[in-house]
Every structure is written in C-alpha cells, then in structure tokens.
Amino acid sequence: MTVADAGHGPAPQPQPQPQPQPQRQDKRRSELTHFLKACRARVTPEDVGLPPGLRRRTPGLRREEVAQLAGVGVTWYTWLEQGRPINASEQVLSAVAGSLRLDPTERDHLFRLAGVRAVRPASPAHPHLDASTQVILDALAPLPAAVCNSRYDVLLHNSSYESLFGANPPAAPHGVFNSLWCTVTAPPCCNPFLNRDEELPRMVGVLRVAYGRHVGEPVWEGYIRELTLASAEFRELWARQEVAPARSARKVFRHPEVGELRFTAAYLTIPAAPEHYMVVYTPEGPQDRERTERMATLPARPVKCCHT
CATH class of the missing domain: 1.10.260.40 (lambda repressor-like DNA-binding domains)
Known part of the structure; x- marks a missing residue:
C-alpha cells in the first residue's frame, strides 16, 4: 500500500x-x-x-x-x-x-x-568479555572507564571510575552495579553526579530506545518496574515517552577530596558484545586533568549518605 x-x-x-x-x-x-x-x-x-x-x-x-x-x-x-x-x-x-x-x-x-524492522534477538546481560578488556580499562587510568550494557549495568570498570561513584556503590535490585540506578536513587546531598538535571533526561531517552528492542522481556520489564518504584523522578521522565540518540555527553562529578570534575564521556562500541559499550571520561581542561590524576592516587571512599 x-x-x-x-x-x-x-x-x-x-x-x-x-x-x-x-x-x-x-x-x-x-x-x-x-x-x-x-x-x-x-x-x-x-x-x-x-x-x-x-x-x-x-x-x-x-x-x-x-x-x-x-x-x-x-x-x-x-x-x-x-x-x-x-x-x-x-x-x-x-x-x-x-x-x-x-x-x-x-x-x-x-x-x-x-514491527516493521526486525527486532534484534536479546543479547545476554553479561556476555563473555575477553580478559584483555579489563587490561585496556586499567591502562586508560587515570581516565575513568567502564564497560556497560544498554541498561546501564556496569560490568567492568577501572579504579578511577570506581573513585567517581565510591567503593561498593548500592547495587540495583537485580544485584548489579548500575549507574542509572545510582543516579536516580542517591540523595541530592550525596549524589556525585552534579549535572544530572541536564543529563538524566538524555540517559532515560537513550534507555527508552534500548527498551524498544526488548519490550516484553521479563528482565527488562522488571528493571523498568523497579526504577519507576524507586524514583518518582525517573517515573516522570519515563512517562514522557522521549527518546534520544546515544552520543558523547558532558558529565560533571563532585569528589569529596579533589572537588568538581568535568568530563566528556565518549562511548565506544564492542563488536563482540552487541548492545554493550565502553565509556571513557576525558577531562575537559587542565584543572580537571590535574584533579583526575590526583583522584586516581586516592583510595575509593565508601558510599554513604551524610545524614546517616
């Protein structure tokens, strides 16, 4: 027709x-x-x-x-x-x-x-990643770097990435360190992600695109349900039905010892692991680089709220 x-x-x-x-x-x-x-x-x-x-x-x-x-x-x-x-x-x-x-x-x-274009088969949540992947992540230090899937599960990361989010951050209900879960559930007083008001709608829009490939899959449906129950902010953003392309993004973090850190996040695909990517944070300026290098020499602080 x-x-x-x-x-x-x-x-x-x-x-x-x-x-x-x-x-x-x-x-x-x-x-x-x-x-x-x-x-x-x-x-x-x-x-x-x-x-x-x-x-x-x-x-x-x-x-x-x-x-x-x-x-x-x-x-x-x-x-x-x-x-x-x-x-x-x-x-x-x-x-x-x-x-x-x-x-x-x-x-x-x-x-x-x-349903006009073929939907790709679901990829495993935790694919086999070659041991060299962790070697690459470690070699990128002091640049924070990690391997994530399209649900924002952090599967591998280096010590600098851990320093941004803290040692042993709270896992999502499915038992995995998840950067989106940390972003929407950490209290504002202790949330390390400073420009989340700018970036969170984009992150949810990227998630919506990925969800479109997995509508009805139990793991994905459970993940979205847990996020909507845990965060009114996520629930409101999800209800907007907005989608966004994956692209380089500006991330601003605060570290309790070195201060504010501004990065450009670049996303690199992994051919052997569809719907997974490596994210690398590059400091924006000389001061950010100096602070990043100093952060890399410090042990990751434990995650806790200042009101507890």
Whole structure:
C-alpha cells in the first residue's frame, strides 16, 4: 500500500499478524500507543501549517490531522495508534513520522515498535568479555572507564571510575552495579553526579530506545518496574515517552577530596558484545586533568549518605 493509496478510497482492512509471543506483542503495541499519543500531543497545528481551529480538549494534533498530513485514512491511523495488528509499510510509517516531526532516533523507535524492522534477538546481560578488556580499562587510568550494557549495568570498570561513584556503590535490585540506578536513587546531598538535571533526561531517552528492542522481556520489564518504584523522578521522565540518540555527553562529578570534575564521556562500541559499550571520561581542561590524576592516587571512599 502506498501513501497515495492510503489517503483515498475505503480504509484498508486490518491484516492479522503472526503472534509467536502474544504477551510481548501486546506489550509492544501498548508501548506504540503511548508513544504515538505523546508525539501527537507535542505538535501544534501551527507547527505543521494547519489553522488552530476551535477549542481543543487535549493539546497537540488530532488523529484526523495526523492522518491528513500523512496521506492515510483516519481509520487506518486510529488502528495504528490503538496498536491493532495491521500491516504498515516503511513508506507509510515514514509519512506518519514526518507528520509528527520525529527526528531520526524517534523515527527508528516508531519503526521498531510497529514491527516493521526486525527486532534484534536479546543479547545476554553479561556476555563473555575477553580478559584483555579489563587490561585496556586499567591502562586508560587515570581516565575513568567502564564497560556497560544498554541498561546501564556496569560490568567492568577501572579504579578511577570506581573513585567517581565510591567503593561498593548500592547495587540495583537485580544485584548489579548500575549507574542509572545510582543516579536516580542517591540523595541530592550525596549524589556525585552534579549535572544530572541536564543529563538524566538524555540517559532515560537513550534507555527508552534500548527498551524498544526488548519490550516484553521479563528482565527488562522488571528493571523498568523497579526504577519507576524507586524514583518518582525517573517515573516522570519515563512517562514522557522521549527518546534520544546515544552520543558523547558532558558529565560533571563532585569528589569529596579533589572537588568538581568535568568530563566528556565518549562511548565506544564492542563488536563482540552487541548492545554493550565502553565509556571513557576525558577531562575537559587542565584543572580537571590535574584533579583526575590526583583522584586516581586516592583510595575509593565508601558510599554513604551524610545524614546517616
């Protein structure tokens, strides 16, 4: 079906899809519904050259306006947003993405949730990492460096990375040191991550993209559930349905002995371990480098709240 076909004549009939994993399919369709509604709500008629019209009960575009802009039938778009098992071509989904002004990351997320592109099989949470990986991390010191997965589990790290978060930081409920868990659960008075208000929405957006590849998987669903229960801030960010690309980022930490540390975090892929990456923190300026080198000579402090 082409975009032109979708906009004229009777609405296309829904075509049932094979459902080898019904529960996961249902969860994916529910996620698609919430994502499309959130995207539609943030686009105003003025954004896309439409008249504002009469008073609206909800913000953003109406379903019929998205359908009009995409050149598809209103019934077809409604079924898409409701998560019904219909056929959706790449061409038509691209038109919907354009109507909703989605960026490339959001567009890929939409395609994944709609099942148009093949979803990669789940990768193991803790793949076999060659012993040389730890050697590389240690050789990068005093630069903080670690190997993480797409859930922010920290699988390997060097001593400088440990110094930033403290010795024996609290593990997430699934028993693993997790940098996102530490970020959202550590109290503000003792949270080592200073620019978290700037970076946390991006981190959650990157997590949302990764989650799109694993909707319905018990490990992922349990992880998201625990985060939403543990942190109202995470719960609010997660509800926004925002997605973000993985990219270099600015990280600002505070260390109790050397002071503020500003880094650029670079993310390097690991071909042997899909959905895993090495993150390396590079000091921004001479003072940051000097403080990083001094931090590397100090033992990692134990993690505890100053109010306990």
